[in-house]
Amino acid sequence: MLDKPQLESLPLAADSQARVGVSDQYAPQIVRPSRLSWPWVVTIAYLSIMLLIPMAAMITKSMTVEPAEFWRIATEPVALSAYDVTFVTSFLAAAVNGVMGTLVAWVLVRYEFPGRKIIDAVVDLPFALPTAVAGLVLATVYSQQGWIGQLFAPFGIQMAFSRMGVFIAMVFISFPFVVRTLQPVLQEQEQEIEEAAWSLGASPLQTFVRVILPPLVPPILTGVALGFSRAVGEYGSVILIASNVPFNDLIAPVLVFQRLEQYNFEGATVVGTVLLIASLVLLLLINALQRWGRRYAN
Template sequence: MKAIGKKQSVLPGFGPSLGYTVFYLSFVVLIPLSALVFKTASLSWSEFLAAVTAPRVLASYRVTFGASLLAAAVNGIFGVLVAWVLVRYRFPGKKLIDALVDLPFALPTAVAGITLSSVYAANGWVGRYLEPRGVKVAFTPLGILVAMIFIGLPFVVRTVQPVLEELDHEIEEAASCLGANRWQTFHRILFPTMLPAILTGFALAFARAVGEYGSIIFIAGNMPMVSEITPLLIITKLEQYDYAGATAIASVMLLASFLLLLAINLLQKWSRRHAEQ
């Protein structure tokens, strides 16, 4: 006999499901991150500061986070344009272009890096026209930006695209009937609705770019103090059996990424409240 007044769960087996979820997340996420922190804790404070503030390490931070932010911003603009075209227009080859957007998801990162470096090299399809004009992409920091834009574009497109598909065209027609021009309709009606999705895509593209390794090392040149990314420096530390130094640098990247993503999530929350008002 069921107890009177006992509230039934909507999902059966909530307790075991929650326990499995906590166990799975702990096993996959929390335990590896805890091992990273504990290994870093083996260093003294002075050793930790020396490891994470060395000139070569600081230069890699500037390259990695600077290029990641710039690539995410570029994808935030052009990703919205691509999503807009795919949703609002009909043209031959639309399904093919829609499928090509997902190509960076499926393409192995090493293949992407080799392809980009061969295309933008001095004798490549694109590089042969750029380098005579003074624009060198391959084996420069610009090549890092190109690789990050390549691997981050799908995150913005696939995040914004469903929001555009759900927008009611009648709202735009009503705004037009009330005298709003196209810019006012986009700025005051469409953009506030799209902003949370744009910020989400920006955050995902940024996080993907920060942790990218395979596609970048082939096109970056990997010159210390110039075009060396932080993940490559961590690999270099591991190859030198400097495990504590590698985990110290990884901890800084983890903390910086967490703080930036937290700030973006708070901005998303604010934008949703602003759009609902």
């Protein structure tokens, strides 16, 4: 009786090892609670303590506000102006990076030139550089006397400490997303298809618009949405490069922060809840875009 399971398990083990490397599709196994318990416990407990309970605290707090009062605070002129600055500027920054990120990804994948590897590594700088440092140095470089700001000053364009400054900070922090979502797709694209299009008489423009571009649309849109989502929530770099004046360049996260500093918890919670809902909607959108991209790839 004792020998029997062993005899059964040996060929099974050999079979499992033989399959390794052959199949990259793994078959998900059925949950066996007795065996798997403690990673599950850690995962669920940790997520509850760190994320779900704090979120619940905020949602219940926002529900203690009367719906009419909630609506009044959420649509105050100062809040509306903050949403305008936040969402419009984030969208512009994400859109600019949609175009420029596509160009950079193209250059990095398709062309060989000296320093390409370094440039490729530098793309991730906004992920690695703390946002406070980014805000500090962008404010310095783009100020009236700064290295880049002084190029614009003679034309009467004020870059830092204005809505333009908010835009620059958002462009900085949302830059890597499109490049990094697009690069793997571009790398896998077969150049033979372009050659086929050319030899069939398509012009370079036709080849680009009809052959190269369509499969790149889902990853570009995913990158734009990720960058937009990041820019909407950004605080650190913006607070240093903007003047944070209401109705001018005040963004919604800064408004939340200022209200907390004034112990206006209700006002902070309402605007915070609006931002939370916006980020949840964006998360759903990004998931949908990624699913679309995967279907395209298959």
